[in-house]
Amino acid sequence: MPSIAQAITQASQSLSASSDSARLDAEVLLCYTLKCNATHLLAWPEKTLNQEQTSLFNQLIEQRRTGVPVAYLTGKKEFWSLNFKVTTATLIPRPDTEILVEFILNKFPAKENLKLIDLGTGSGAIAIAIASERPNWEIIATDISAEALIIAKENAQQHQISNIQFIESNWFEQIQTQRFDLVVSNPPYIAESDPHLSQGDVRFEPLSALTSGETGMNDINQLTTESKEHLKTNGWLIFEHGYNQKEHVYKCLNRHGFQEITQLADLSGQPRVTAACCTEHT
Numbered sequence: 001m002p003s004i005a006q007a008i009t010q011a012s013q014s015l016s017a018s019s020d021s022a023r024l025d026a027e028v029l030l031c032y033t034l035k036c037n038a039t040h041l042l043a044w045p046e047k048t049l050n051q052e053q054t055s056l057f058n059q060l061i062e063q064r065r066t067g068v069p070v071a072y073l074t075g076k077k078e079f080w081s082l083n084f085k086v087t088t089a090t091l092i093p094r095p096d097t098e099i100l101v102e103f104i105l106n107k108f109p110a111k112e113n114l115k116l117i118d119l120g121t122g123s124g125a126i127a128i129a130i131a132s133e134r135p136n137w138e139i140i141a142t143d144i145s146a147e148a149l150i151i152a153k154e155n156a157q158q159h160q161i162s163n164i165q166f167i168e169s170n171w172f173e174q175i176q177t178q179r180f181d182l183v184v185s186n187p188p189y190i191a192e193s194d195p196h197l198s199q200g201d202v203r204f205e206p207l208s209a210l211t212s213g214e215t216g217m218n219d220i221n222q223l224t225t226e227s228k229e230h231l232k233t234n235g236w237l238i239f240e241h242g243y244n245q246k247e248h249v250y251k252c253l254n255r256h257g258f259q260e261i262t263q264l265a266d267l268s269g270q271p272r273v274t275a276a277c278c279t280e281h282t
Contacts, residue, residue: 002054003046003048004034004044004049005046007026007057008026008030011025011026011030012026015061015064018065018066025070027041028070028074029060029070030057032060033049033056033060034053077092077093077123079093079125079129080098080125080129082125082128082129083158085123085151085155086123086151087147089151090122090151091186093122093123093125096266096272099272100126100186100238100240103273104116104184105134108134108181110136113138114181115179115180116180116184117139117140117182117184117230119142119184119185120142120144120186121141121142121148121149121152123152124151124152124155124166125155126184126186127164128152128156128159128164131156131161132161136163137163140166140180141164141166142167142168142172143166144170146168149168171226179232180230180232180235181232181235182236182237183227183230183238184238185223185238185239186239186240187219187220187241188219217252223237223239224258227278228257233278234277236276236277237258238273238274238275239274240272241271241272243266245271246263246271257280258276258277259277260277261274261276262276
């Protein structure tokens with residue numbers, strides 16, 4: 001049976017052709033297999049895996065080699081320094097989305113008691129991250145997927161979040177006449193013909209949470225239109241979008257009368273989040 005050091009080396013070599021983070025992937029999957037943290041791997045490199053551990057680790061590495069995301073293999077992903085349960089019913093939370101959370105927390109002080117809705121919440125990452133920092137806010141999180149909402153509720157319970165109401169809804173369909181200070185979303189925004197859909201981790205994520213028509217703008221257009229009916233005067237719409245949609249998003253918001261349109265770059269400098277104020281509503 002291999003030692004910890006040998007297992008990591010062998011797995012890294014096996015993953016090198018299919019992953020840009022082969023060694024990290026190997027270490028994360030070995031921690032999952034051994035039910036330990038990364039410090040344990042460094043402290044006990046000579047420790048030998050038993051037969052059961054070796055078998056499980058090899059199975060995980062083989063699945064990762066075929067492209068299955070590490071988060072789906074371990075069933076968890078960190079976001080905003082919180083661990084989230086994820087399954088194939090939810091998107092995998094990504095670091096770039098933390099820019100949206102950071103913008104909201106910086107712009108709207110804790111002393112304000114605001115009403116926020118997170119549309120298409122998935123694993124609940126955005127809503128729960130905000131709720132963990134703003135426990136006095138009233139938050140609603142919706143998703144069209146009942147499976148995703150089950151995961152989101154479990155994540156809220158895990159982090160002892162009590163100020164989120166979860167509602168199964170296709171966008172605002174089940175929200176009726178409520179108005180909000182903030183509407184936030186990470187909607188589907190990838191064009192249906194985008195070649196990236198057949199590459200990397202997204203091959204395994206739910207397609208309905210990724211794509212939105214020929215240009216990827218269908219849901220963003222709907223979100224912008226319907227938000228006007230559900231935002232309070234001077235309320236804000238804040239959402240994530242594709243790196244190549246900056247101009248389309250700006251024009252869409254401008255067309256619907258939104259003001260103070262602010263566009264933020266992601267960690268690699270690409271346009272990723274747009275925020276805009278609704279100074280008048282329908």
